[in-house]
Amino acid sequence: DIQMTQSPSSLSASIGDRVIITCRASQSIGSYLSWYQQKPGKAPNLLINSTSTLQSGVPSRFSGSGSGTDFTLTISSLQPEDFATYYCQQSYALARTFGRGTKVEVK
């Protein structure tokens, strides 16, 4: 299976901060990388697919970039509703592996 390594595992940030989360694949996955947001007790919510395609309704402060093995999720100006856990996922292989998650907490 393709291994997805996310970093950091957690971070503390303040409202208005720029937040960057990275995800590295154990082999090239082209642009087949998605990002999900999950809040406690809720199902994950798809934010971005194909590295940089924002889902309908997702604020433009979220953006994604990268290709091959290295990807980033950027939140340009952190808002109160953005405190959550974020997961990357590759959709290159049938076994849709996830990163271990990055918890974004209040500083």
Added chain:
Amino acid sequence: EVQLLQSGGGLVQPGGSLRLSCAASGFTFNTYAMSWVRQAPGKGLEWVSAITNDGAGAYYAVSLKGQFTISRDNSKNTLFLQMNGLRAEDSAVYYCAKFQTPALTARGAFDYWGQGILVTVSS
């Protein structure tokens, strides 16, 4: 509106079996591949299984070693996960999820998720 309504979870003894269901509505169910993802308490997301839109192809995480069986009934718009030989480490919230693109091989993400259902394996 797309909805995925899950049922069938609960407490089961080690070695027991359980069948999860996921009733879909709001989209043409027989057009889309579907998947199961689980999340152990306090842990991250783990992909479990996927099935093609027609049910002809089923795929599993290597770690499951034939323990689970995914299936679907397109006449009832329902996805299933049959879990046998359950162990404590199978305790998790299980989610069903819809692929964003119809074909499994189209490399889509999961655009809709069920509400999640808790499976607890304990004596």
